[in-house]
Amino acid sequence: MDRSILSGILSVSASKFVALIVGLLSKPVLARLLGPEQFGEYATVMAVQAIFMIFVSAGISDGVRKYLAEDRDGDRWKASVIGFYLRTATGLAIGGTIVLACATYSDFFATVFSSRFSRYFYVLIALVITAQYWEFARKSLMGFGLERYSEPLKILYSVSFPLVALPLIAAGYGVIGAIIGQIVATGLAAIGGLTVLHNRKSLKNVFRRPPEGFPRREMLTFNSLSIALIFLLMSLYHVDILMLQAWVGGDEVGYYKAALEFAEFLWFVPIVFQTVFVHSTAELWSNGKTEQISLLAAKTTRYTFLLTAVMSIGIASLASEVIPAYWRYGMEPVGPLLLLLPGSLGFALARPILAISQGNGELRYPIAATGVAAVVNLLLNLILIPRYGMQGAAVATSIGYTSMVVLHVWSARKIGFDPLADARVGRITLASLITAVPIFGLASAITSVITVPYVGTLPVSILVVPPLGLGIFLLVAISVRAIGALEILEILTEFPDPIGALANTLCKHLRRLKVETGVGEFFRP
Template sequence: MRRWPHRPFLQKGVRLRRRFLHHAKCGGEKMSGNRGLFFRTLLLGASAAVSKAATFLLMPFYTAALSPEDFGASDLVVSAAVLLMPFVTLHAGPTLFRFFAGAREEEKRAVLSTAAVMAISGSLLFLLLLPLLRFWPVLRAYRYDLLFYVWSASLHSVLTQYLRATGGYTVFALLQPLTALCSLSLQMLFIVVGGLGARGYLLGIILSDLAASVFLLFLLRPWRLFAWRAVSRRMLGKMLSYGLPLIPGAAFWWLMSLSDRYFILHYHSLEETGVYAAAARIPALFTFVLGVFLEAWQYSALQVGEGEARSAHFARIYRMLLPVSVFGAAALLVLSAPLVTVLFAPDYRGAVQFVPFLVLAALFSSLSGFFGTAYQSALRCVPVFFSSMLGSGVNLLLNFLLIPKLGATGAALATLIAYFSVFVCRAHHTATFLRFSRYFKKGAVSLLLLLLSAGAVSMGALRAGVLLAALSILPFWCEGRAVFEVLVKKWRFLLKNYQKY
């Protein structure tokens, strides 16, 4: 280790940093299998709970401080950034995680260097294409906000994936709520004190992403592993062959989940777009919670073996995920109307008509993500592309047919049907290489009851909606009890042995 005899505090800082990294990674390195999955899920779950709780508690502030037009404008910029990021980074973040997590020591330098070159090249190209945004009327006034949003979010994403690939789930879990709280604090400052409206909302996200990225840069110091000479044509070809097919898939996924905002804006108004965007925040809680589990489990899925071992692993996880998803969707359907009343300002109360169908869309989105991870673990990206293309095609067609007549309710229905089609497609196709029960019969009964519950809640028949939601969980009651017992055992084990972790 390098010595600084005249600066002992620097030596101490290096030692503290190394100790911090060691303890941060122990959760990913010392535990494997179910224990490691449970530990990572607990860490990320606690982190996500803090982040989402802060966002939800501030929804009354957002809906009171921002008009539906401002909320809609900021949401359109964010959705445009979500579309552009995979193209700008060439999907460098997920590709880095996939190749770095299972790479040999001598390959890690090449993987990191190649991913950095991919992200830097795409970011520079995006800067050259920025003038084209002047021809997009909705984003013309926010094109520079969009540029810095994409840059900061891309840098944060790549560094976060690098952190996950090295097993630093503890740091990831701590950093996530801190970034969210920083973003929320800055947004309150810029919106209330600065009076910046939609631009203040975006600026808070940009600065918090930059702050988190600077922290990760100094913590991970990826420049020590980066080398231009390590960028090989062979590694670049392998990573591009994995990442590039995922870009159209990400674009198709955007068409399913976010393109409806632009249809509502075109056929109706920016105000209705803002109300619909606010409504989507409630089912986003469901997607986020299940996404935490899938994100934690993804690391285990990449480490599992081939053949029967992989099928058994996926079967065990799906047997837990499906009943939890159904129970969560039923609970959120029941709570959707009270949540809209409590969280949203009066101008946004019409969102209660859209939330129930968006909750079911979130259910099928999460289950589709589970089978998407199955493709990722098997390095089969083409089916992801075609299933996403199917869903986006269904969504676009239904957007054209339903939104002009039904408005935002039509958008919610189109999103639900699109995600359902992707789920059915992936569930059937993955059976060719992962053999386990998909519980289609039980799922069909639960789905029918959940659909009836969503329709009842949307029309204001809350009692009927609650009854139907309660009935929808009965087909998976036994599986749900088994999952609950497993979680209780894991929790007791963790409390008993927390000092080891």
């Protein structure tokens, strides 16, 4: 894997890891303070905001990453891209606030959901502005390859939100307190991001006309196609929550959201790949390096499958113990979670494939693939939610998610690369089936609990099963040649010291051992 891409992945991974830890600590507190009904209302408001921001952002985040990464006429090109997208972002943010204010004033949300939602969306208007500039600043920095600046801002956002939101919720502000937390967190991150961006690349270009021949039409076409693609993706994320709120409501939406939060842990690594690959592969596509792209896609699919397979086994084995202790909602979210896991695994595999396709700029096939999955998801939710509630939503969403990987493999081959060329699906599946037996056995055998101050009792299995399960899985995966021991160490050499230095030393010893003894199968990539 290219070193610049890998450094970007490591930078994004660090911020995602911090965000994951902060989320693990803060989300159960948020859910308990709000209660299942208000937690469901908050999830609904944020789902509407995410879909609405698709049209406000108008593909700006993907466009600015893609075009900044391309090498066209040096710094003058990059300055013009920044100016064009900043002007566009500002105009759309102003328009978005007007549209949202009018929709709320006309009681649209009160009619669709309940009267309480009107006051939520009045407060949400401010989030349109802060989220727009935060997204623009972060994705612009990534387009320049400056993940070392963009990702600390992600950490700032992740930490600021609970620090502001939780005291407000505890003080009795409920869902509005959570929304204010989002506004403050995105506002701080936006100010920081725009300041860094201005210091690195002056934002004065927002007032300058782009040079003759600047491809506005090409960029606007890409933005328009990105809107369609992102809208279809967001429908996969949020249509189940919105339908469940409209047709069922009450505590069940909160329970379902709790299940989704756990299922989405599988997306940690794939989201990192997806975040980096749009702009990183855009540069490779523009330089005609299709062979390198195919190799990157094949390795990424295999690594994603390996990691998400073992994570899904671990989550499934611990679900009945961990979820009641974590959310304090009892066993209600466990059933939907188990139904969601297969689909979340499929969606995890589709994410990096989609990002590489986006980097190419040819969005017809990704839109078609995502559109079919979105229609399947929508129809199944329409059929199953009225009859089966959150269980029906889980089944519908899982099938919709699973279809994504099949459809996007087809899309990738149409564009010109094969993500399954080195996927080793059979070997990874075999390793997963073998490993599932000891992992589930460990989870069942360990029944003791520990008391954590301010948290309560937690099952000991949550501390024991993940590291032991991962170790067992890696040994089995190496044994069936789903991955090589040397291959793992070569990846670890790119990590910061002391991990990188230790892995580099071990790599040298293993290569020497391989040459001297002629043993190859164990070390084979």
